Amino acid sequence: MKKCKLDLTLEAKPIHDECGVFGMYDFDHGDVASSIYYGLFALQHRGQESCGIAVSDTRGPKGNMLSYKGMGLVNEVFDNDRLSDLHGDIGVGHARYSTAGESIYANSQPLVLNYVKGTLALAHNGNLVNANELRARLSETGAIFQTTIDTETIAYLIARYRIHSASVEEAVSRTIDDIKGAYSIVIASPRKLIAARDPFGFKPLCIGRRDNTYVVSSESCALDTIGAEFIRDVLPGEIVTISPDAGIQSDTSHCLPEDKMGRCIFEYIYFSRPDSMIDGKSVYEARIRAGRYLAQDSPVEADLVVGVPESGNAAAMGYAMESGIPYGTAFYKNSYVGRTFIKPKQNARESSVRVKLNPIRSVVEGKRIIMIDDSIVRGTTSGQIVSMLKEAGAREVHVRISSPAFRYPCYFGIDVPARDQLIAYRRTEEDIRQLLGADSLGYLSLDRLSQMVDDLAICKGCFTGDYPVDPPEEDIRGKFDA
Amino acid sequence: MKKCKLDLTLEAKPIHDECGVFGMYDFDHGDVASSIYYGLFALQHRGQESCGIAVSDTRGPKGNMLSYKGMGLVNEVFDNDRLSDLHGDIGVGHARYSTAGESIYANSQPLVLNYVKGTLALAHNGNLVNANELRARLSETGAIFQTTIDTETIAYLIARYRIHSASVEEAVSRTIDDIKGAYSIVIASPRKLIAARDPFGFKPLCIGRRDNTYVVSSESCALDTIGAEFIRDVLPGEIVTISPDAGIQSDTSHCLPEDKMGRCIFEYIYFSRPDSMIDGKSVYEARIRAGRYLAQDSPVEADLVVGVPESGNAAAMGYAMESGIPYGTAFYKNSYVGRTFIKPKQNARESSVRVKLNPIRSVVEGKRIIMIDDSIVRGTTSGQIVSMLKEAGAREVHVRISSPAFRYPCYFGIDVPARDQLIAYRRTEEDIRQLLGADSLGYLSLDRLSQMVDDLAICKGCFTGDYPVDPPEEDIRGKFDA
């Protein structure tokens, strides 16, 4: 049996989401920065590279946005002094992940700017597919770009449309006519909090309330953290404008029929917190269901069901519930790996994977194990985990994956390796099983994927290559299809 | 029903162990600092306040110990430059927890010193009960103390006994005649690595090997991390001397009969990593068993068994296995709380406990829940977690604790609140149940405690007030018995 020989990093999962956004408006004019801090803390799993908060006082002059941004986790960037300097009753926050090359201060969010009508602060989660085109168009009429984030492009469009629009929300609406792709945006204007979600609903966004304070958040879990009540999801394509004058105003003119939508299924499979609800579906329940489906569709005799922590655990519980095979923990995961952790050298005797994940021999020894993970990307980590289980004495290791085989690039905000590095690229399931060294392998089927979320319309592009929106041409020919 | 009103901190568990120790000796003279780093990383859960590594070259001059220590986690204190400066084939490392007042640089370990025979580096886990007495005695003959840690007292005794001893291990042996309490010590002398464990075996300590390199570690999990093979535990009371001349030499003259020993049962219940083996028993299995015993002794009809993460999860799985009731996850635990995290203010709207732990409503709603935790100390967190479950819609919450009621102080290295702050202090189980707001409450019985570890001799002092060694008099009258 061929063994997996690929590199392994300490990062268990080589796919990443891009951001968490959070906005607040206290109609009673209390400071919102501190609650935004806790909101971002609850969204930290969506981005750990940089974060920022921008606030302004809706009763003050229109050009007075205060902000602080920095590289690192929310609890590293902000301290009490910095938070308490940020006086203001309206504000937005952002936690950011990015690919290595762009992980620089200039790209941190929110983007704060002065424009013809005062200040704006924007926070954005997603990825535009026509960004290059829009940048080129704007450049040709004199725009200068100080960052490489789509947020700046969106800001420019809003600023330009604002000149001949009656309101900032109208400018946002005209901007939405231009931009294509995935975006959940929160904007603090001098007097309004605005939230918009792309018509396909790629990224989640929801609205909450705490007394007289309105909240917009990437995920509902952040509402719980700050003690706010969930009101509803922002609809795909909806522009929500929150102000004391009009409360919550909704513009649904960009909304599509449900069957055209394309929610990112990976939000349910992996990105979002299990305690979040997205578009009415529980993330945790979706994962439990995926496990149950696997037990129905790929059953196998075994002694124990285990999850690859943390992301495989819920599906493993679902599998255990459905199959009646006991659920157990096969690994200890060391959670102290920080940004400055020194990776073991290639030739060192320390096992790279064991630094982070160590099998519990007494659990594994002599057992037939069903090992559940949410996805296989490069397959290197999965292969190493299978061997660790075998070395720890597992008699059999049956791998079950709570999503279909990952075969295509994502253009809408998931950072994925080049296509030829995907283990499922031009390989059969049997090839993959051998590469992993597993005794059997089962993926979730495409049909089950939709069932996980009660047939909500989802984007399955990374499994099928069919996307709700056309991807940019250059990328298809260039980077991905070697 | 009376509700719990006490303070809640972000620290889920108000009891703490004191340290992890790690030692290495490469007979082939390779540098050991890098492997000690990974060893400490695997022991990080035993102490997060400060850490340090000291190494020396056994072929160099006897006074040449290199060391680096700092406040914070292993990955914060060390970087590549610092590690690669630490050349030496013998060394010890330490990860430290301490109570607030003593959390200062001067108290970080290993303690490195020059004495009549060159250098020594000492790392210590535990607590002496006669430290004040020994310090007074040493002071009266001119000793000066630059720290407040027991390690310095031990070092002084070794230095003084070394004058008239034939070897450093003989000086260690005579020191052991003097010191009382809990101690697992690792010492690097100019040419020998020495490990000693107190006669009661309070704290774990084991020996491993990687090719020609010998390793001593608080827990076996750290051997896995660095790719070393487990050899055996250091016996309670044993002094092990490791050197190229004599290999592993054992002095068992201080060993007691098995029935006199007093291993800290909290190492199995809570402190140690589940993937460690201590004195032949798997920590994970002990926890699973505790859950099974609870299912047998305190059964209750319910829909789901959940653990309070992370420490209650294994016992919850054991309960699920035994009872046949499904195991699930009721909470999301936010793991991004760092040292600089800003705690919500008392009057803030952010829920202190929800910042760290958020119930998954879809799991909990309408269900009868068995909630397993490893212990209840003050009871504040447990009470809040019960209410969170109820607020999230749980129909019933049945609390089961995988240890007996915690009623007495610990003098051997566990940092516990003052006795009158313990929820079980002068309260019946029914009082406690009411205070928690639970529908039923069950503790593990004292008999089951011993069964968990196949009747190994253990210390049950914190449950019974009977200790293997007499505690210091002043403490009993003073701090604890209000």
Next chain:
Amino acid sequence: MKKCKLDLTLEAKPIHDECGVFGMYDFDHGDVASSIYYGLFALQHRGQESCGIAVSDTRGPKGNMLSYKGMGLVNEVFDNDRLSDLHGDIGVGHARYSTAGESIYANSQPLVLNYVKGTLALAHNGNLVNANELRARLSETGAIFQTTIDTETIAYLIARYRIHSASVEEAVSRTIDDIKGAYSIVIASPRKLIAARDPFGFKPLCIGRRDNTYVVSSESCALDTIGAEFIRDVLPGEIVTISPDAGIQSDTSHCLPEDKMGRCIFEYIYFSRPDSMIDGKSVYEARIRAGRYLAQDSPVEADLVVGVPESGNAAAMGYAMESGIPYGTAFYKNSYVGRTFIKPKQNARESSVRVKLNPIRSVVEGKRIIMIDDSIVRGTTSGQIVSMLKEAGAREVHVRISSPAFRYPCYFGIDVPARDQLIAYRRTEEDIRQLLGADSLGYLSLDRLSQMVDDLAICKGCFTGDYPVDPPEEDIRGKFDA
């Protein structure tokens, strides 16, 4: 005699320049970042709040500018790793001073941006008087501003004019038609290094060369530091374009006749380094001359001439040379005050001024002292220094100032206190003398000011209120004329 009661900060001089700029282009394609670092180090006295370096490779793609910026001194912001990451043969650097409110990361320079023709990096020293007007005009056509620095306004204009210009230098030329005020700019475009100085020559700017590398610098001293040879000053109003194709190209279409120019005389009096030459005049010699003129115009019998360190020393030497009275040092100046220095509290017993400046009693005792300073702004420090000398036993203290009385605001880049805080505002020389507690007081006359620099055309606005360019209207009515 009335004593001076005003506040004293540790900052000896309450006026500040705004920046140092530095640019390099190595036609042999070596990396320039390291030399820019030393260049900025030599210009550090011009700005200590933030600094940055941007470089690009003229042979690489046009959108590939690498930059690093940070708050603090050059030696705090850059380390070896950061410098060596900055590969590129063309680049600009900047050291920045700013008033408190704007001392934020977003305002640090160089400004790096993408525009229709690739990337630009701009570094700017000076102050535009029509910035608000230009920003408003740009905003009305959709511009967004992410900083509050004039550099961004200049960048926008260049980007817009570039659309219909044949070259970047043509766009710079058209930009110069629009902007009014003080500016010395260095710009790195994908293939050219461009330097421009405003037509009045407010701020210095010069060109140097080291082998095949061209250098542009605020002051000539930075050329010495990096081993470059001084070529010439950039002319007031000149645009210099440096490229391998055309060498140094000069556009003098904006140049004014010499008598219209308005070099900032404070560059000679105080801001620039004494080892710099500006427009053919030695800064050190100008200061020596000022001292000589004072000796001629305001002679007094005395035992010793001393300077208020460091800025008064050269003029004091000039006074000593001319008068024959010996030159000495009356003060020790503590140079260890860093950014984090804790200022003595108002009610503390520590003398705020003595923390930084302590008189040498043995020098002063019983002597008649001529104390030379370059300027008096608020007068608080000067008054305290006079009293210190008296307390240390000086029989007489005769104050001589090597510039005229400072009475008006500066609109061209010097940060000055509000007008009613200037000691010379609405006070006679005799009033000021009394306020300082001096035995006599002498200022340099306006005529002598021009003689200092051989009658070069200079701006005397802060002494006379007559400026070479009209200041912005709102400022005159608002802030300064209480």
Next chain:
Amino acid sequence: MKKCKLDLTLEAKPIHDECGVFGMYDFDHGDVASSIYYGLFALQHRGQESCGIAVSDTRGPKGNMLSYKGMGLVNEVFDNDRLSDLHGDIGVGHARYSTAGESIYANSQPLVLNYVKGTLALAHNGNLVNANELRARLSETGAIFQTTIDTETIAYLIARYRIHSASVEEAVSRTIDDIKGAYSIVIASPRKLIAARDPFGFKPLCIGRRDNTYVVSSESCALDTIGAEFIRDVLPGEIVTISPDAGIQSDTSHCLPEDKMGRCIFEYIYFSRPDSMIDGKSVYEARIRAGRYLAQDSPVEADLVVGVPESGNAAAMGYAMESGIPYGTAFYKNSYVGRTFIKPKQNARESSVRVKLNPIRSVVEGKRIIMIDDSIVRGTTSGQIVSMLKEAGAREVHVRISSPAFRYPCYFGIDVPARDQLIAYRRTEEDIRQLLGADSLGYLSLDRLSQMVDDLAICKGCFTGDYPVDPPEEDIRGKFDA
């Protein structure tokens, strides 16, 4: 003419003093930490590697010393929070310089310890010549050493003698019987502030007072800074005990006759601040005198006298006064070099010396220059400065040194290069002149050295090899006499 080829570092002077000490006792029980901070700030020139403050409350329990120490400058180590935590009415502070190998946290001072009578905090400036002997003796009776500083040895002796002494000052007195070498010590005991100076008076130490607060300081300048009045110097050999009961008590039993003393003349020549008085002599005046003597003994026709900044300036002024040749500034010295400054690489085009020191061409050109420096150690910097002056156009450069030729090691606290690296080692004055490339060279004579300080008894060991105390044998044979 042979040119100097040796390395040059940014550190202008390769000799260093070792420390500044400062102690305070407020009989009115106010906190002293803040004033100690300013005191250390005034002594920062004596040591920049680490610093610390220890305080205790004389009305509190005897074991309650609070301290904070750190690597770096006073203003880097302390912030407001740290200072305000240090409550106590008695305390000592220390600023430390050390040779590279020992620049570690463990060696920072004050040394704080518990001993039989409570706590002690010690701060020490100097070097013992019998430290190894004393350490060996103490080790043989069981002492352990956690640092490599003499302060620990002194502390041990005090602790041991205290057992059979009636008071701590008696223990200090018996300690002084044992230790040989240079030491100025300040000690805070639970109820007394003690200061002691070695019988030769190598290092300065003086006493001051501010209202009811007593102060002990290495130099008098620190008294000025905190607004205290100078009372007197501590006598060489004197032990001063300060307490509310007895005020200032003096024990002069170890004092020697004046002609046996050996004050370090380099305190006057270079180390101390010019605004300090040591043993009744002004440091500044001594330097002025040295310059005057040089003018008398080594006259030469020239146009300008300049000092090598900062240490040569005062002697240059003295030379100018005596000779009538004008005094000027020939160099700009960049004061922004911090700890993290990146030194130019050997092969870089940046001139290492010009980064720090740049000649002012307009001053130097065409002139005959007398260049005064306080000493020549390796001669590398001096040689480069001479060439810089010549390159800047000086017609002649006449070097005058305000001390005799430095030829022997110092055993009393000055860190000097190995003897064969001293330029004067086995070289004639003419050899040295050629090596420097100077047109003439003159040293101060040994006789003039004593005259500088009105024939106070001084140590001339580094010039003559004759020391007031015998140096340790091993050093003489080992390191220095190659």
